[in-house]
Ligand SMILES: CSC[C@H]1O[C@H](OP(=O)(O)O)[C@H](O)[C@@H]1O
């Protein structure tokens with residue numbers, strides 16, 4: 001198994017990761033274009049950690065415009081094996097009020113104007129997204145939370161909308177009625193691309209609001225989100241720090257096979273592959289395509 005390197009994708013209000021030592025900033029070039037920002041690579045305890053703010057420092061990139069492929073590609077190039085997504089979310093559950101950390105285990109993708117695959121014409125692949133979250137990584141997050149005395153709610157479905165506008169009341173009530181737990185604008189296609197890149201993925205959904213369905217709460221506004229994220233910044237940093245300090249030296253095989261997702265995924269035989277695309281896949285799929 002390769003050395004475990006922990007990636008952290010910071011969401012709204014999370015543009016830095018306190019507690020990293022020996023930090024260097026790396027602008028890794030990607031054939032998929034410009035990532036949101038440089039990677040900050042450092043150490044927390046014995047673990048190498050690579051941090052990227054997915055909206056860029058200064059929150060310059062909107063959810064629809066994030067180059068998710070480049071972000072995941074540079075994480076892969078940096079050797080990231082396990083990726084934790086820190087994400088601000090609206091909640092559809094009374095029992096998950098603002099301030100709650102939810103370790104979701106499912107996603108529903110309602111985005112419609114994003115590049116959502118590394119593969120395509122000249123190299124077709126279909127990975128499984130049945131279990132998008134790495135159960136062991138999630139368990140480690142739960143253990144880190146317990147060790148730090150941070151309450152988490154385990155399990156739930158994150159619906160990813162296109163945005164950038166928040167939902168209408170009808171949409172919010174529909175998602176609530178469908179039993180979804182939280183809503184955000186970024187974890188799809190991020191989780192799909194992480195799977196294609198064989199990076200184990202887990203999300204900490206940090207509830208910031210009740211979207212607009214709750215009769216006793218005003219419809220969400222950006223100021224509410226930022227206020228709650230700021231209030232929870234220390235908790236999020238402690239959670240990641242503990243996770244990193246207790247992380248194994250070697251990547252643990254993922255029960256959801258996220259780290260071997262390409263074993264059975266590629267449809268196009270070598271003689272039919274587009275060489276240009278194969279070259280771009282050097283980091284993401286080098287393990288199976290040959291570097
Ligand atoms: C600032 S509110 C909407 C914004 O916040 C969430 O971002 P992230 O998932 O990166 O924490 C949500 O997905 C929207 O992008």
Ligand SMILES: Nc1ncnc2[nH]cnc12
Pocket residue numbers: 088089090091161166167183184185208209210211212220225
């Ligand atoms: N209610 C909401 N809808 C979509 N994205 C969000 N991010 C934080 N709160 C959100």
